[in-house]
Amino acid sequence: MNGETIAFWVLSLGLVVSSIAVVFSKRLLRSAIFLALSLLLTAFFYISFGAELLAGIQILLYTGGVITLIVFVILLTEGIEMKKLEETHRGIVPALLASSLFFFMLVYYTWTSPKVRSLAASTPSSKFNVSKFLSESLFQEWVLPFEVLSLLLLAAIVGALVLARRERKEGET
Amino acid sequence: MNFYSILWVAFLVFSIGLFGVLSRRHLVGVIMGIELMFNAANLVLVAIGWAYGVLTGQIIALFAIAITVAEVAVGLALFLLIERVRKTVQADEVSLMKG
Amino acid sequence: MISETFPVLSLITLSPFFGAIILLLQPERWYLGIRVTALFSSLISFLGSLYVLVYYDRTLGGFQFIEYIPIVHSLGISYHFGADGISLVLILLTSFILIAGVFASWTISFRSKEFYVLLFLLVTGVFGVFVSLDLFLFFLFYELAVLPMYLLIGIWGSSTRIVPSGPFATAIKEMGVGSKEYGAMKLTLYLLFGSAFILVGFLGLYSFSGLKTFDYLALETVSLTPSLQNWLFLLFYLGFGSLAGIWPIHTWSPDGHAAAPTATSMMHAGVLMKLGAYGIIRVGMGLLPEAAHTFAPVIGTIAVINIVYGAFGAMWQRDLKYVVAYSSVSHMGIVMLGAATLNEMGLNGAILQMFSHGIMTGLLFALVGLIYEKAHSREILRMGGFAKRMPGIATFFAIGTLTSLGLPGLSGFVAEVLVFLGAWKSSYSWWLIPAVFGAFITAVYVLRVLKWIFFGPEKKIYHKEDFSELKDAIGVEWIALAILSAILIGVGLYPKLLLDLIDIGVVELLQKILT
């Protein structure tokens, strides 16, 4: 058991525990914080896979942007409903059953798949600098999806604006 | 760092997110569950890319993150709209799709 | 004389379609404009059908006025039109009913533009089916003819009340039997049910023939194995039969016809039911001759059931539209019986009966519409002595009912006699006896209805002091009645006019079936 493995297990444990905390904590703000934590831990995983760029983006976009958004929304609406929501979950048992069934199915098929087995057998070295290749391929081969994605983002921004905009009532200037 | 174990951790996170989506009553809670699921999926993508030694996994994960951001933005906007129009933030009270 | 290559069949078929488009461009408030447009485009079809009737080369026979434009090479779909003796007569029937229908709905005031548009779409479909020589096109037009009916009945129809009873009373009550929505939905579902069978049959023909074509003339040359033919024929029989109102899948017809507005029930009972019979004869018998032989006893026996059962069913009805609708079921039985005889007399009779019954039901439904418009009732027993107030309507009604019971001098007689002769000449001579008996039952109920409505003293219970509402038909309403009655009498006096044409088609068809 080397240091890498220990680090991996610690990270994994943190990820799982924080995820559980996300879905179970009664206060949404706390959930949001735990979500941020789990996203951050994922970024560490990325680094361990040698995807530094991705990890950076994860931290910047996710942990920075998304969580901020969520927190804002929670704060905006907290006064309205939070107190009414005594019970934060509904139908825990079927949800638990369904999600665990899903989990075990995934585990079963990955375990039995010979392809995964062969992949697991040939674990390559994780140490290589990919950021350059990544940027190159992103702007050459994947440029069309990239641009489409930018369009999508634009649409999302506009859409979010339109949706969240308060309708101006008559007589209101 | 076993390939299997990384997969299974991701699956576990995914299932936890799924559980959140299925059981959370607050809409923001549901959105957070979705985030967890996305995150787990990204993790698997990167892991498989890593196992193959190709960059595609990372690229797709990159796109996925961007899409997630868009989704969260729209989703939260919708949440605000629902909260304003329907005066509720509970997922189980929004039942417009009932036939 | 128009040149040889002039696409006259396309003109006939598409004239209502373009008429519908022009109608769509007009504003609703152009009362006269809408009607004149409708009349004009139906007149074009009518003149076209007269033209083909006159210039059809009787010595040559076969399909003429062929138009052929391939559409999809790889699937063997083409725009292929052509007409022989049988389809010519039915085209003529359609254009007559169309003109009469335009006149009969002249006074419709609620959304008349949309009404005409849908009616014309329907008619385009009907014309298309009669002239199509490509099965794909055939099916396309067939569907086009079936679907507008839903809207026509659902929007402009009228409801009636059916007392729920019997073992399925709950179901009958809860389904809302008798309402116009029910009638429309039932009709549409039945006919779509039928067309599903037809589609499967067409695809079967397409794939089993091995020709990769939907062309009728090409498929004619293929001879399939007997068992295959039987299965396909069964599909066509069920599919087209649901439209032709064969027993026991006829129950959409009374409900649908009773709910439909005047021009629609004219068009539907007059022409659309004939599509079914035409389909069985043209596609079923024309393409699957051996199966026609195998199935002839079944078709004929069910047709005989139709005749007698429909007549008795009509006798029980007390709603005028239902009486006419059930008589249609009975008369379609005569058509199918004629088809099942598989000999010249019988088939001639079947086609002539299609024509005659189409005109006759058109007339009767037009009259029922008029009576309903004036008396605001369709319940026979609440009427009485109308002949005094509306002698003209009474006369035309008498002509219609007398055709229905097969009075000589009117076209129904010739058709019925031909079918009777054919039935006796066929392999199952006993068909003759119930068929003739059915004609007698028709006389019983039809004359009874005539008596109840028009004869006897005027019933005061119903229209109280206000007799002024009961007026005879006026103005434009006469035209439809006069046209249709004139045809009935004309064909009845000298049937050779049409029979010459029909005979050409029938003999060719029989040559295929009998060899």
Add this chain to the structure above:
Amino acid sequence: MNSILLFLVLIPPFVSFALNGLIPSLRKSKKGAAGLSIFSIFVSTLASVLLLVEKPEVEFLFEWIPSKTLSPIHFGFFLDPFAVVMLFVVAVVALMVQVYSLGYMSEETPSSFGRYYTFHSLFAFSMLGFVASSSLLQIYIFWELVGLCSYLLIGFWYHRPEAARAAIKAFWVTRFGDVGFAIGMVLLWGATGTFLLSELFVKAPELSNAYLSLCLLLIFFGAMGKSAQFPLHVWLPDAMEGPTPVSALIHAATMVVAGVYLVVRLFPLFQFTPEILSFVMWIGSITALIGASLALIQEDIKRILAYSTVSQIGYMMAAAGAGGKALGLFHLFTHAFFKALLFLAAGSIIHALRTNNIWEMGKLAKKMPQTTILFLTGALALSGIFPFSGYFSKDEILIWMHNQGFTVPFFILLFTAFLTAFYMFRVFFVVFMGDKEAKEHGHESPWVMTLPMWILGLLSLGAGFPKETFFKFLEYDSESYHSYLAYLPLTVSIFGIGTAWLFYHKKYFKPSRIAETLSPITHVLVKKLWLDDIYLWVYRRVLNGISFLCGWFDRYIVDGLVNAISWSIRQTSRGLREIQTGRIQDYLYGIIAAIILFIWLTLGVLPTRDRINEKIENPVDYIQAPLIKDSKRDKNKHD
């Protein structure tokens, strides 16, 4: 030339019908409609007289229904002496009746007056066409058309419920007979392939006797309906609801005897089937007796005459059935005149007194002398008193029956002759000599009514004399016989008249006491042999019952089943709809289930697993990304 004459007979009434029918203004002008109609039938009468003189054999055909594989059906006309005589009778009586109607119907409104003459023209055309028809199908066509006219004219006063009912009854009963006719006709066609009489006569002997018998029996069934033979005679008395001239023309002189004419016309076929002929004779004899008996107890003058018609047609049928077709036609010929005369005279009385009941009439001999004389003429002719025409024809029939050895029918008919004389003179004595004062003041009819009656009176007086000529015209050898028999019918008739005189004039006996003595028979007669009740029962219970069954079955079982199926589908879908709660999370379960199923299918069940894995083995082909080993990627390598 001869076919032109024939068309001169046939076309004018049709033209009159068409013009009157199509031009409302003509129809509604009283004089125009009647004038046109009478003129046309007058032309027909002249032409038919010319035909009688010419005695032609005309056959004229044109194709009506084409056929390639079977023989086409022709439409055309065919005249033989029988037809020529019949044409004459029809035309003359029709002319007389139409003239008479000018007076009788004068109170009608213009439109219904025009309608009356339109129908009359149609009737004249169809009846003449029927007589001249060359094929069985054509006979059937005109047969139905005269039936239609009868229906229309019985129901002429359609606002009277009785008239409407009687009209419909007449049509139904005759149509019921026509079911037999139609089937028989088709059967005959099926065996011979032709409808043409001339060809049928040639081909008939080739048919098997049983088959031909069946066909003819069925055809005769039609004749029974039309000619009001027992047991289908019930419509004729009710048909008296129509205007009296109509009864005179259609229900006495012409249409009802069409059945007799049919038997005569088809005699070349009937002669091969002696069984059917004797059936015809028996039916005729029974009808004669029943008709006469029923006439005894009627009180309505027209109904008496109607039953008398039934009875007399029975004579004709019996004669035809016994093989004496010329005798049948001869009786038809004379009967047409005197029965029309009787009806017109009755109409004259009804017109004056506004009642049909003989007990409300009386002392008319003084008030209506012309009518009295004419009625007496008719009654004497009907009773068969020398020298009136009925004597000759009835005598011939009775003697023929005797000579042919049909003893029982002979006695039946002889007894009927007695009854005939009795009931006719019962009417005569009650109506004209009776002492009861009528409510309305009787008066003689205008000349347009009396003139036709006088002509018919002369004809009924004289029509019997040219007996020999008549038979020669029909190419029939009348036998000479002089025995006690020749006087027997006359004696019987005179005896009948005498009895009536004793009963109703001198009142030596009370008829009611006789009726009481014979109460079972009287009861049967009052009930009209329960035939009406039976038919009503069949109509009400059987036909309506079946129709109820069919209609109910259709609505509630066949359609009910359809509704039940659709209803159960709807109920099921309603239950299923509960699944759709509207909560997104609940739908997610469905999505999860679908994903699990999908994964299970692709990876677990379906045999695609190995194929997928195999393809992923080589990632370069599959995912276009640079391999780590090949760090410097050449873009153009794959191009």
